[in-house]
Amino acid sequence: MVGVSDPTGDETVVDATPEQVLAVAEQMVDLPWPADGSDDDLPWVLDGLEGTSLWLAHVLPLAARAEPAQVRALLDPLVALADRRWAVRHRFDATAHTDDARTMADPSAYDRRSAPAGMVRSLGASTAPWWRCAGHAVLLVDGGDRAALLVLPVEWMGRPGAAEAALATPLGRDLVSGDRARVLTAVWEVIRTRDPAVLGPLVPALPAIREVADDADLGGALISNRTHLAHALLRVRLHGEGACLCLAYPDHQLYDVVKEVDRGHVTVVGTVPNPRQWEDDRICACTGCGRRYQVEQGDYHYPWWAWTPRDGGASGEPDEVG
Numbered sequence: 001m002v003g004v005s006d007p008t009g010d011e012t013v014v015d016a017t018p019e020q021v022l023a024v025a026e027q028m029v030d031l032p033w034p035a036d037g038s039d040d041d042l043p044w045v046l047d048g049l050e051g052t053s054l055w056l057a058h059v060l061p062l063a064a065r066a067e068p069a070q071v072r073a074l075l076d077p078l079v080a081l082a083d084r085r086w087a088v089r090h091r092f093d094a095t096a097h098t099d100d101a102r103t104m105a106d107p108s109a110y111d112r113r114s115a116p117a118g119m120v121r122s123l124g125a126s127t128a129p130w131w132r133c134a135g136h137a138v139l140l141v142d143g144g145d146r147a148a149l150l151v152l153p154v155e156w157m158g159r160p161g162a163a164e165a166a167l168a169t170p171l172g173r174d175l176v177s178g179d180r181a182r183v184l185t186a187v188w189e190v191i192r193t194r195d196p197a198v199l200g201p202l203v204p205a206l207p208a209i210r211e212v213a214d215d216a217d218l219g220g221a222l223i224s225n226r227t228h229l230a231h232a233l234l235r236v237r238l239h240g241e242g243a244c245l246c247l248a249y250p251d252h253q254l255y256d257v258v259k260e261v262d263r264g265h266v267t268v269v270g271t272v273p274n275p276r277q278w279e280d281d282r283i284c285a286c287t288g289c290g291r292r293y294q295v296e297q298g299d300y301h302y303p304w305w306a307w308t309p310r311d312g313g314a315s316g317e318p319d320e321v322g
């Protein structure tokens with residue numbers, strides 16, 4: 001196996017035929033993505049080639065610290081083979097889409113293409129050929145002395161659309177404002193609601209929100225405010241997947257049973273004594289899907305609630321009542 005991040009600092013070019021590289025590209029479309037809110041990159045190996053999945057794109061390094069002629073000798077046959085394999089070659093101009101102070105101040109000016117454009121420029125290129133493959137875009141980036149193949153959802157290469165429209169809504173504007181108070185107000189609005197009219201428009205904007213939010217300084221004392229933001233984005237994603245929002249409960253400690261009952265999201269159908277706590281555990285049934293959760297309430301610096309799904313709860317079998 002030959003990678004390109006050779007620690008000796010010697011020049012490196014991937015040791016694979018164009019056919020092997022494109023075969024890996026076609027498998028890269030199925031790679032998992034890093035979890036929401038995670039800063040961790042996911043390393044992977046496909047057919048002996050090493051790469052990494054970042055939040056935006058799966059990256060297969062092809063060359064590093066190489067002679068430009070060497071890089072071109074590697075990429076030219078790859079481009080020719082990609083043309084035969086995927087037919088239509090597009091050209092991505094990474095200088096035409098930028099995210100700057102103007103788009104930060106006015107989210108409706110955001111162009112999602114600025115994200116892949118920034119990645120292409122960071123590799124030292126200003127344009128890149130790309131092809132469509134299984135709902136994804138495959139980009140070949142020639143950075144002179146280095147090269148990489150990027151695979152990302154094809155939506156990132158499209159004209160401004162649903163994502164930009166979502167960012168133009170009041171909630172979308174707040175989430176990408178970079179202003180701590182505005183971001184957190186919007187975060188808690190998302191955490192409190194199950195309203196499709198609120199959550200729906202945010203779904204296409206998720207990647208853009210995540211990109212901007214990653215840079216925001218949100219602070220937080222006992223629980224990082226970034227945790228709350230990541231949880232809000234999880235709720236938006238669950239909504240986008242058509243899942244019931246009660247599935248978010250186990251991920252977050254601040255779902256107060258009384259408030260969730262007031263919001264009409266759950267009903268309390270029983271209690272179970274809990275010798276560790278002042279409060280009995282409550283058995284809650286989701287009003288949306290019927291799933292049942294046992295909720296332990298505790299207090300350590302702040303009140304918390306731990307929601308645990310009960311097996312078979314959705315089937316309506318009786319719970320023991322304390």
Ligand SMILES: [Zn+2]
Nearest residue numbers: 244246286289
């Ligand atoms: Zn539910």
